[in-house]
Amino acid sequence: MANDTATSASGSREKMAEGDKNAEKLKEMANNCFKEKDYDNAIKYYTEALELNPASAIYFSNRSLAYLRTECYGYALADATKCLEIDKNYIKGYYRRATSNMSLGKFKAALKDYETVVRVRPNDKDAKMKYQECNKIVKQKAFERAIASDEIKKSVVDSLDIENMMIEDEYTGPKLEEGKVTMTFMKEMMECFKDQKKLHRKCAYQILIQVKELLSKLPSLIEITLKETEKITICGDTHGQFYDLLNIFELNGLPSETNPYLFNGDFVDRGSFSLEVILTLFGFKLLLPDSFYLLREVSMLLPDSFYLLRGNHETDNMNQMYGFEGEVKAKYTTPMFTLFSEVFQWLPLAQCINGKVLVMHGGLFSEDGVMLDDLRKIDRNRQPPDSGPMCDLLWSDPQPQNGRSVSKRGVSCQFGPDVTERFLEQNNLDYIVRSHEVKAEGYEVTHSGKCITVFSAPNYCDQMANKGAYIHLRGSDLKPEFHQFTAVPHPNVKPMAYANSLMQMGMM
Amino acid sequence: MAARQPFTDSDTADEAVRSTCDDATTCKRYATSKGYWTDPYVQYFVRSVGERKAPEINRGYYARVQGMNHLLDAFLRKTECDCQIVNLGAGLDTTFWRLKDENLMPRKYFEVDFPMIAARKIHNIKTKPPLSKPLIETHSTDSLLLDGHSLDSDRYCIIGADLRDIPGLDDKLKKFHLNPELPTLFLSECVLVYMTPDQSSKLVNWASDTFHTAMFVNYEQLNMMDRFGQVMIENLQRRQCNLAGVEVCQSLESQKERFLKTGWENADALDMMTVYSVIPQDDVARIERLEFLDEKELLQQLLQHYSICWATKDKLKLGLSQVAF
Numbered sequence: 001m002a003n004d005t006a007t008s009a010s011g012s013r014e015k016m017a018e019g020d021k022n023a024e025k026l027k028e029m030a031n032n033c034f035k036e037k038d039y040d041n042a043i044k045y046y047t048e049a050l051e052l053n054p055a056s057a058i059y060f061s062n063r064s065l066a067y068l069r070t071e072c073y074g075y076a077l078a079d080a081t082k083c084l085e086i087d088k089n090y091i092k093g094y095y096r097r098a099t100s101n102m103s104l105g106k107f108k109a110a111l112k113d114y115e116t117v118v119r120v121r122p123n124d125k126d127a128k129m130k131y132q133e134c135n136k137i138v139k140q141k142a143f144e145r146a147i148a149s150d151e152i153k154k155s156v157v158d159s160l161d162i163e164n165m166m167i168e169d170e171y172t173g174p175k176l177e178e179g180k181v182t183m184t185f186m187k188e189m190m191e192c193f194k195d196q197k198k199l200h201r202k203c204a205y206q207i208l209i210q211v212k213e214l215l216s217k218l219p220s221l222i223e224i225t226l227k228e229t230e231k232i233t234i235c236g237d238t239h240g241q242f243y244d245l246l247n248i249f250e251l252n253g254l255p256s257e258t259n260p261y262l263f264n265g266d267f268v269d270r271g272s273f274s275l276e277v278i279l280t281l282f283g284f285k286l287l288l289p290d291s292f293y294l295l296r297e298v299s300m301l302l303p304d305s306f307y308l309l310r311g312n313h314e315t316d317n318m319n320q321m322y323g324f325e326g327e328v329k330a331k332y333t334t335p336m337f338t339l340f341s342e343v344f345q346w347l348p349l350a351q352c353i354n355g356k357v358l359v360m361h362g363g364l365f366s367e368d369g370v371m372l373d374d375l376r377k378i379d380r381n382r383q384p385p386d387s388g389p390m391c392d393l394l395w396s397d398p399q400p401q402n403g404r405s406v407s408k409r410g411v412s413c414q415f416g417p418d419v420t421e422r423f424l425e426q427n428n429l430d431y432i433v434r435s436h437e438v439k440a441e442g443y444e445v446t447h448s449g450k451c452i453t454v455f456s457a458p459n460y461c462d463q464m465a466n467k468g469a470y471i472h473l474r475g476s477d478l479k480p481e482f483h484q485f486t487a488v489p490h491p492n493v494k495p496m497a498y499a500n501s502l503m504q505m506g507m508m
Numbered sequence: 509m510a511a512r513q514p515f516t517d518s519d520t521a522d523e524a525v526r527s528t529c530d531d532a533t534t535c536k537r538y539a540t541s542k543g544y545w546t547d548p549y550v551q552y553f554v555r556s557v558g559e560r561k562a563p564e565i566n567r568g569y570y571a572r573v574q575g576m577n578h579l580l581d582a583f584l585r586k587t588e589c590d591c592q593i594v595n596l597g598a599g600l601d602t603t604f605w606r607l608k609d610e611n612l613m614p615r616k617y618f619e620v621d622f623p624m625i626a627a628r629k630i631h632n633i634k635t636k637p638p639l640s641k642p643l644i645e646t647h648s649t650d651s652l653l654l655d656g657h658s659l660d661s662d663r664y665c666i667i668g669a670d671l672r673d674i675p676g677l678d679d680k681l682k683k684f685h686l687n688p689e690l691p692t693l694f695l696s697e698c699v700l701v702y703m704t705p706d707q708s709s710k711l712v713n714w715a716s717d718t719f720h721t722a723m724f725v726n727y728e729q730l731n732m733m734d735r736f737g738q739v740m741i742e743n744l745q746r747r748q749c750n751l752a753g754v755e756v757c758q759s760l761e762s763q764k765e766r767f768l769k770t771g772w773e774n775a776d777a778l779d780m781m782t783v784y785s786v787i788p789q790d791d792v793a794r795i796e797r798l799e800f801l802d803e804k805e806l807l808q809q810l811l812q813h814y815s816i817c818w819a820t821k822d823k824l825k826l827g828l829s830q831v832a833f
Contacts (some may be wrong), residue, residue: 063696324804408804438805462743464809465735507814508528508698
């Protein structure tokens with residue numbers, strides 16, 4: 001919009017005094033300078049004109065533009081504002097103010113003024129274009145702000161209102177008793193899952209929130225002591241094979257204070273009943289809590305009787321590819337998957353039994369010299385990094401030959417019997433128990449008995465025809481006792497995009 | 509006189525076998541969509557990319573396609589394309605179009621499958637210019653010979669027939685000018701396993717009887733007597749799909765034997781794990797980066813239960829026994 005060369009509409013001809021005549025002359029001179037791009041002098045003459053006639057919206061408006069040209073945006077804004085104070089119907093004033101605000105990065109304010117101009121001058125193409133450009137910028141900034149706030153780590157829990165979630169009358173499934181997991185609830189829930197029914201999402205959320213709370217208090221390395229008369233059952237990968245999990249409980253008894261269990265990771269993915277497996281395991285984790293034992297001089301925290309360690313499949317990447325994310329989104333919601341992801345991050349990474357047996361999902365380390373204390377110190381509330389002890393604990397595999405090799409998995413490493421020997425010696429341990437690899441017999445003893453693999457998903461993926469196994473470990477001798485089992489039938493689950501398409505029958 | 513029941517056991521069994529055509533096609537469609545290999549034509553046989561397939565399945569099909577193509581292309585080069593190819597149980601295979609694109613066409617390319625499948629394939633070709641154009645380009649006249657279950661052109665022929673009915677098969681192939689004097693390559697991918705050992709024996713015997721210079725390449729199951737094999741058989745039975753010829757799939761020996769005792773001079777076989785390790789490894793490295801495989805054991809088990817077996821007879825002394833990996 002060009003500067004006004006006409007006489008001001010706001011002043012009547014009668015009021016034009018000598019001063020005003022001179023002011024007009026000065027304005028003329030200023031305009032000429034402006035045309036010549038001599039902005040400094042234009043400003044000078046507008047200023048002199050304003051001294052003679054301070055009530056001129058035009059002079060302020062013209063000087064505002066000259067200031068814009070010389071990048072004095074603050075002055076330009078002030079002049080534009082003054083101009084509109086004098087004459088709120090002076091359209092150019094809005095234009096000037098919008099331009100000033102744009103230059104100052106105040107896009108929302110500018111947008112308001114452009115809106116005004118477009119409203120009053122709907123056929124002004126330039127105004128419309130400026131409005132649209134400004135609008136785009138305002139939207140872009142809002143989007144950037146939204147993304148920035150996502151990066152701040154806040155839990156999805158904060159956005160859920162579990163207390164006020166309603167359970168409909170028609171729901172006949174299991175419910176927590178006063179918000180707590182009980183053995184009755186566990187039995188009902190397992191029955192419900194067996195019949196392929198769904199747990200109400202409120203109950204699922206309650207379990208997840210409580211488990212997250214519980215796990216977050218645990219160290220990254222769990223240390224337990226088994227008394228002479230006590231035993232523990234160690235299970236390997238279960239991979240969503242719920243009916244085989246039920247079979248383990250059938251064969252070996254339900255978890256209890258006298259029948260402790262350790263599940264060594266990879267509870268989900270591939271199998272079509274991952275949700276049922278994980279909710280059952282989390283339920284038992286809540287059921288068998290810590291208890292204080294005060295009869296000795298020192299109060300000791302008795303361990304829980306139910307332990308869960310993280311596997312490489314308790315991670316976002318794996319869940320996205322191998323079915324768990326899809327399953328949760330299909331059966332429940334996306335926020336629930338986000339919560340699962342948060343809970344998985346708090347799963348401990350390793351467990352030491354009687355200071356002699358170390359259990360982890362993957363295996364040992366890409367470098368020598370890792371001590372148990374290093375494992376205690378791992379800050380685990382995250383997705384595993386590409387390398388380092390946390391990554392190795394979840395990903396590595398033993399190999400028959402000495403030394404280390406690049407992993408066939410493309411992550412972490414393969415470690416030989418000498419690596420195992422050195423690690424055990426430095427940490428005063430007897431042997432390690434790990435999972436992570438399917439074995440035909442359900443278990444395998446390697447590295448002269450110092451590295452044991454246990455895998456508890458029989459007929460893995462409905463294809464492998466492998467046996468499953470679990471280990472009994474007694475406090476009295478810490479010698480592993482192996483128990484094998486075969487797959488049990490499961491419902492022919494209707495093809496769902498996440499699980500069943502992964503279960504092919506081979507190539508035809 | 510008892511009226512013939514509309515769906516006898518054998519109809520159900522045949523129907524189940526025909527459905528395996530869809531398995532192969534959809535798996536190949538999915539794998540190509542992920543970039544495992546290029547096949548610009550499979551999309552005209554099955555439009556939608558479909559459900560995710562497991563990475564080991566994609567790698568398995570990759571090995572299958574690379575393996576079969578390796579032998580096929582080697583035969584074409586050995587015979588300098590002065591030969592015929594007969595794809596038995598071809599399904600919705602797109603090899604003809606690949607060979608045309610690569611200028612590697614035999615004198616004539618024959619495909620045989622159940623009439624219902626042949627009809628389906630012909631319909632697809634008729635209605636999709638990207639499929640019909642290349643065909644028409646290779647044909648000397650303006651019109652192709654088409655009926656419900658067969659299509660005949662100068663270089664490409666589709667025949668609806670039952671592979672268990674040898675006289676019928678022989679008739680139809682001769683009708684469409686299959687030349688017993690030309691070196692001929694027979695291909696079968698997961699086909700013989702669906703018929704009894706006796707029926708497949710008659711088929712490979714007919715091939716060796718009819719042609720003096722020929723090669724037969726057979727891809728199918730292997731090591732089926734172990735637990736993995738048993739599980740596969742059970743899984744398939746739940747789909748009413750019988751592996752009637754699974755006896756021959758015991759070992760590499762039994763696969764070779766079926767050819768050696770039906771008039772073929774030489775026979776060789778490899779399990780797919782071995783094939784996977786001898787096909788160009790830089791391309792294998794490329795496809796392994798396409799999708800992360802969480803459990804390598806799954807791929808190994810799968811590949812150890814499939815094999816490629818190839819047999820030759822070489823009256824013209826073309827050196828066919830050198831066609832190998």
